[in-house]
Amino acid sequence: MASSALASLPFPFATLLPNTKRPTRLFSTTLAAEPISSPSPSLSVVIAGGGSGGHIFPAIAIADELRADARVVFLGTSTGMEREVIPAAGYEFVPIPKVKLSRPFLSPLNLLLPFKLLRSIVASLRVLREIRPDIVVGTGAYVSAPVLFAAALSGIRLVIQEQNAYPGLTNQVIAPYAEKIFLAFNACLKYFPREKCVVCGNPIRLSLSHHASKVDARLHYFPKAGENAQVVLVLGGSTGATALNDAFLKMYHDMLVEHDNRYIIWQTGAEWHKEVESHVKKHPRLLLTPFLHAMDLAYAASDVVVSRAGAMTCTEILNAGKPSILIPSPTAAEDHQTKNAYTMADIAGSKVIIEDELDSTSLESAINEVLGDENLMREMSEKAIRAARPNASSDIAQCIMSMVKTSSA
Numbered sequence: 001m002a003s004s005a006l007a008s009l010p011f012p013f014a015t016l017l018p019n020t021k022r023p024t025r026l027f028s029t030t031l032a033a034e035p036i037s038s039p040s041p042s043l044s045v046v047i048a049g050g051g052s053g054g055h056i057f058p059a060i061a062i063a064d065e066l067r068a069d070a071r072v073v074f075l076g077t078s079t080g081m082e083r084e085v086i087p088a089a090g091y092e093f094v095p096i097p098k099v100k101l102s103r104p105f106l107s108p109l110n111l112l113l114p115f116k117l118l119r120s121i122v123a124s125l126r127v128l129r130e131i132r133p134d135i136v137v138g139t140g141a142y143v144s145a146p147v148l149f150a151a152a153l154s155g156i157r158l159v160i161q162e163q164n165a166y167p168g169l170t171n172q173v174i175a176p177y178a179e180k181i182f183l184a185f186n187a188c189l190k191y192f193p194r195e196k197c198v199v200c201g202n203p204i205r206l207s208l209s210h211h212a213s214k215v216d217a218r219l220h221y222f223p224k225a226g227e228n229a230q231v232v233l234v235l236g237g238s239t240g241a242t243a244l245n246d247a248f249l250k251m252y253h254d255m256l257v258e259h260d261n262r263y264i265i266w267q268t269g270a271e272w273h274k275e276v277e278s279h280v281k282k283h284p285r286l287l288l289t290p291f292l293h294a295m296d297l298a299y300a301a302s303d304v305v306v307s308r309a310g311a312m313t314c315t316e317i318l319n320a321g322k323p324s325i326l327i328p329s330p331t332a333a334e335d336h337q338t339k340n341a342y343t344m345a346d347i348a349g350s351k352v353i354i355e356d357e358l359d360s361t362s363l364e365s366a367i368n369e370v371l372g373d374e375n376l377m378r379e380m381s382e383k384a385i386r387a388a389r390p391n392a393s394s395d396i397a398q399c400i401m402s403m404v405k406t407s408s409a
Contacts, residue, residue: 043070043404044131048147049139050082054163054312059139060089061203062161065397067091070404073131075124075147082143096123100142117146124150134404135159138174145170152177157407159400163202163311164336165343167191179403182396184311184389187343200396201389202315205295211320217301220294221265221287228261230371233302233322235292236269241308243355244327245272248306249279250360255367256283262371265301267292303377304370306363309341309352318348318388323380325351325366327358347387349380 045066049055063072071092076082078095086093097120099113124147128136136151136158138144144160148170151158159180162171165187172191175181181192184202218225225231232255236245245268255262263285268276273290280288292298299305299320307313309328317324326344328337344350351366370377389395 043401044133045070045072045135045137045400045404046075046128046131046133046147046151047072047137047139048075048144049137049141049161050076050080050086050143051141053081053085054310055139055141055143056082056085057205057312058161058163058203059137060086060091061205061393062137062139062396062400063089063091065203065393066400069401070134073133075127076143080143094127096120096127096146098143099146117149120146121150121153125154128154128156134407135400137161137400138171138178139163140168140171142170145174148174148177157403159403161203161396162188162192163315164188164334164340165311166334166336166339168333168336180399182392182399184315184392185340185343185347187339187346198395198399199389200399201318201392202312203393203396204312204315204319204390212296212300214300217297220297221301222263222285224284225263226261229263230259230261230304231263231265231302232367232371233298233305233307234264234266235305235307235313236267236272241269241327241329242272243358244306244308245269245276247358247360247363249276251364252286253281253283255364256285263287265289265292265298267298304367306367309337309344311336311340314340314344315388315392317344317350318384319390321381321385321388323350323370323377323384324348325353325363325370327353327355327363330355348384349376 047059047063049059066072073092073094074082074086075094075096076086077098079098083093083095097116099116099120128150133156136147136156138148138158138160140162148158157179158177159182160171160174160178161182163184165185167188175192178196180198181196183189183197183199186199189197189199218229234248252264265287267289270290277288295316299316299322302322305317305322305324307324307326309326324344326341328341341350341352345352351370353362353366
């Protein structure tokens with residue numbers, strides 16, 4: 001199994017493992033996995049994915065559905081956010097050596113990539129041999145690549161989940177070895193073998209699957225808001241979207257002055273918060289914050305969402321049934337945010353402003369266009385609700401458990 005799988009690995013991975021019979025001897029003194037306790041459930045699942053919340057939170061959502069029936073162990077790096085987030089969510093976490101492909105591919109930083117990848121695959125093989133999982137689940141990012149290759153070499157069943165409208169490199173490379181490929185959007189079907197694909201949406205956090213009432217949410221943020229209030233939710237990202245925050249900073253005050261029924265919830269992101277706060281004029285109809293922990297309330301309170309076009313944010317917008325104005329990040333890998341944004345335009349009527357065309361005027365015009373037309377708002381909301389797949393987490397988990405139980409029967 002191992003030799004045949006290696007022979008068919010796509011370039012550059014096919015050339016990275018010259019000696020496949022004795023890999024553990026090469027690194028036996030440096031790659032011992034952390035001790036792993038004996039499983040209590042009869043089934044076990046390994047999940048690999050990390051680096052960013054967009055890969056970690058879908059993985060946790062799937063795990064939450066699996067944990068009643070299986071032992072779930074996460075593999076990731078000791079430097080990524082998964083190291084803190086996964087144990088905090090109550091799951092076992094085993095670190096493996098970090099591997100990251102630098103861009104462009106011919107960068108000198110990639111000279112040691114083959115050795116780092118081999119080292120991480122060997123470490124993953126050891127962990128998988130100890131856990132003996134029934135199935136391995138990958139949710140993307142370079143973090144998952146070594147684990148998924150190790151699973152393929154070990155003959156362990158594996159599935160992958162792709163969050164974006166355009167697949168990431170890791171999922172593209174591992175797709176030939178995956179038994180099932182769970183997709184968030186129909187637009188991604190053309191990049192994978194259709195017979196393997198299941199379009200079921202993105203798994204979302206449990207708190208976001210329960211919709212708070214608009215009245216209660218409004219009272220939470222703006223107790224004095226009247227019935228005709230219009231709330232703009234601006235999501236500047238977890239760290240901060242510079243262009244989006246800058247454009248909004250130049251027009252938010254004029255909008256509040258011109259529309260006395262407008263309210264703003266503005267999540268700036270951590271890196272931008274102090275800068276924005278130093279320039280913003282305090283206003284009773286403006287809530288400025290670096291983070292929004294109660295996202296269910298923020299979505300419920302809003303009439304329109306202004307945001308980047310990360311896969312999970314797009315999914316949350318659909319599940320919340322909200323009109324949206326999306327400004328995709330031009331620096332996202334494989335330009336996937338642009339593809340996500342235009343997919344959202346097709347299925348939910350989202351307004352898209354590319355960053356080259358973004359300024360205070362274009363942003364204010366888009367917000368006014370949406371909030372100034374009740375029929376348009378209703379249409380965008382209805383489209384979003386129709387496109388939403390709120391049961392993605394349970395659907396994926398049920399499929400995984402069905403696969404495992406069938407193979408063990």
